Amino acid sequence: MIDNQAVINFRRLGMLTICAVYFVILVGGIVRASGAGMGCPDWPTCFGQWVPPTEEAQLPPNYHEIYAQRGYQNTQFNPVKTWTEYTNRLVGVSIGFLIFLTAWSSRIFLKGDKPIFYLALTCFFLVGFQGWLGSTVVASNLKPLMITTHMLVALLIVALLIYTIARSQRDFLQQLDVSQLPTKFKTVLVVAMGMTLLQVAMGTQVREAVDVIAHSTDLERQYWRESFPVIFYVHRSFSSLILFTNLWLVWKLYQSVDKSSVLLRAGFGLAGLVVSAILAGVSLDRLGMPPVAQPIHLLMANLIFGMQFFLFICLAYAQKKANA
Known part of the structure; x- marks a missing residue:
């Protein structure tokens, strides 16, 4: 024991x-x-x-x-x-x-x-x-x-x-009631995790481009945006798809699980992280690449994946118990 x-x-x-x-x-x-x-x-x-x-x-x-x-x-x-x-x-x-x-x-x-x-x-x-x-x-x-x-x-x-x-703490997670969640919820969650990883990968490419620009020009940071590669604009546009995908997940959690469930609390946390990451990204785009926003943007991206992964584990244990 x-x-x-x-x-x-x-x-x-x-x-x-x-x-x-x-x-x-x-x-x-x-x-x-x-x-x-x-x-x-x-x-x-x-x-x-x-x-x-x-x-x-x-x-x-x-x-x-x-x-x-x-x-x-x-x-x-x-x-x-x-x-x-x-x-x-x-x-x-x-x-x-x-x-x-x-x-x-x-x-x-x-x-x-x-x-x-x-x-x-x-x-x-x-x-x-x-x-x-x-x-x-x-x-x-x-x-x-x-x-x-x-x-x-x-x-x-x-x-x-x-x-x-x-x-x-799988004994606790197996007691979570996920019976009312849509059958495609887990699939969408996996897709959202893949999208996050893809967005992080594109973000590193943008960051590398920023490093090159920083070492090759004497222009102030607010003028760097004019030299950004195409992947920056793809990265920026892709954030909208990530936002709506994750908000769909949170909405379905709100509709389908108990309001005191750890799943819903994690869902609200996920929504807050996605919005925070996008706001940090907008500040980088519109406010001339302020240095303070860069580490925040990176941290939010990592936290988003961590929260999605936690939801996936919770769902896997709860469904395994239900199937058994």
Whole structure:
């Protein structure tokens, strides 16, 4: 018999870890939007130090030549960018500790539901892989493909964590009444998840185009829009389809499930996230690409997929119980 308090502690720790991963995605977005990705041109140290310098005088007089020989041309020390990137690394390290604690606490399921333990352990190894991938991103001098891969692995870690925590309370999820939902609801939900991933992929292409424009022009940010590629307009128009698809899902949840159901609360959360993501995207389009909107837009996209995935898991468990 698994101790109930131990299960509760595991879920709380797991939820904290999920929130921390989303936070590091937000911080990573801030790093990229602020151009601080090379604020620390080496890894795991920063300018050869475990605690970064706060002023250029703390660096060797010839540090420009040192890093130019390592393949990092025009390295300029900027304390704000350096500490922004270093903070991103510290947050990433904290994720490692949290995921280790989550995996360790999941051992209580070894006698009752072994997949929970192995899922948590997989997340732990993925976080280690993500740390190595982060060092590769720095070593590649911020190649767009490496940055995109780094983000997709973070998305995978979150999805596995969500499934792990949801599986630990499947007895509760199996009691959800979904009998009144349309038969095509699950299919539309899967399509919506695919649309979100496609939109994220297009968003990374737009982001890469923005990076190219930022490094190839001296124009102010508000004039960058004139140089955007066609995929930007596809990405922008596709958001309308995503909005209406997700609103349909939320409307059907409102019509078909109990008003106190976790499904409806998740549905309302999903609607709020989609609207927030679109508003952030509109501000990027109409307000001259304000840096503050970029990480918010990225975070909302990741949260949307996470909420859709949670709804999918809930629906799968509820339908499995009903079919049985």
